[in-house]
Amino acid sequence: MIEIELGLEDVARTRFAISPLWEVVASIRVLKGVDAHGLHRTWADRARQQLAAEVDLSPLFDLVPVPTGSAHSGRIPGFICPPPTTPLPSLDMELATVRATPSALLHTTAEVPPARMAALRADPTAELGRLADAIEMYWELALAPYWSRILTLLEGDIRYRAGRLVEGGAQHLFADLDPQVTWAGGTLHVAHRTAHGARQLAGRGLLLVPSAFVWPRVFSVLTEPWLPSLRYPPRAVGTLWQARPATVSDALAGVLGRSRATLLTELTAPVSTTDLARRTGLTPGGVSQHLTALRTAGLVSAHRAGREVLYARTRAGEIVVEAASTGSPPSTAPA
Structure with missing residues (x-):
């Protein structure tokens, strides 16, 4: 049991953040088998297919161990995922921090291959660059197509927690x-x-x-020089990969047109043009044209996964669909 003593100044400085880089690390633990309850099986099956191409992710995967039973089992090197310093950093911002890691911080008690740590210490600039490149590649293949959905869940939890803090202070939070x-x-x-x-x-x-991806664990970061942090499972994480009914809002159709509203509504998970055409009855050419228009408007993003291009709603697309279905826009997540 760890006992974290919070003084008045600590309580006053308690805040929230979302870390794309931490989601990379936590999701790799899931791919390595730390998901006994199958909570993320739907995502993991898709991600493994997308990662099946011959890409070298060993500079990243070597540094994400999984529990084996020893005292240091499952620990993760702090330098691979330092806590964010802003409420919602981009992955590029966090990778800049990784690339600039001082050589004095390239040590760990985690169970990682000694050769990997030796290489990092021998040539920090080159090896940290390879690590950052591997993270970028993994992100594009495994997480970027799903990020809007994940971000919606995380921001929803922060809104809830902020409300608890307002209602009853730190104890309620x-x-x-x-x-x-x-x-x-x-x-x-x-x-x-x-x-x-x-x-x-x-x-x-x-x-x-x-x-x-952290459930059912809570991860703490309490050692210098990192910011004291708790990484915890958000509410309703069990619903993250559940299929959602694709009911097209008449209000959304009135603004975008029926075909584009249908396509945007169908994008509850990343999908290809061919699959969208099959689901909606539209021609592949028509689907492609509508997706181009939605992408130009910032409502849809495209991500290459092997030989396929998968389309997904952006955060703006998620907000538009939610606002059309409820009649009011969701509140923004406070930091």
């Missing part, structure tokens, strides 16, 4: 954060398999990072 986290007398108790003892934040505050 932490009361239902996760069963492994409890709040009592100004101290946050976090269950941990091997670490224990008190930790003081010294006025640095606590960064709360909802993570789609």
Whole structure:
């Protein structure tokens, strides 16, 4: 059990952030088998197909170990996914931090191949560049097509948590954060398999990072020089990959036209032009033209996965569909 002592300054500096880079690392743990309940099986099956091409992701995968039973089992090197310093950094921003990692921080007690760590220490600039390139490649193949859906879930949790904070302060905020986290007398108790003892934040505050792929764990970062952080499962994570009914809103059709509204509504998960044509009854040529228009408007994005191009709703597309179905736009997630 870890006991995180929060002083008044720490409580005042408690804030939220979302980290695309952490989702990369946490999702690789899922692909390596840390998903006994099959929560992410739908995504994992698709991602493995998209990653089946002959691409070398070993500079990344070597640094993401999974539990094996030892005391250091499952630990992740801090330098591969430092906590974000802004509420919603882009992946490029986080990778710039990785590329600039000081050589003094290239050490870990995690169970990673010694040869990989030796290479990093021998030529930090080149090896960190290869690591960042591998992360970018993995992101494009495995996560970018699904990011709008994931981001919607994470932002929804932050809105909920911010409401809890407003309603009842820090105690209310932490009361239902996760069963492994409890709040009592100004101290946050976090269950941990091997670490224990008190930790003081010294006025640095606590960064709360909802993570789609972290369940059922809670990951803590409490060592210098990283920002003190808790990475926790968001509410309703079990619904992330559930199929959603594609009911076309008359209001949306009135603005975009029936065909484009149908296509935007159908994009509940990344899909190819051929599949969209089969689902909707539109011709492949017509689907392509409409997707081009939606993409130009910023409502749809395209991602190459092997020989296919998959289309997905952007965050703007998600907001438009939700607003048309409910009659009001969703509130933005506070930081």
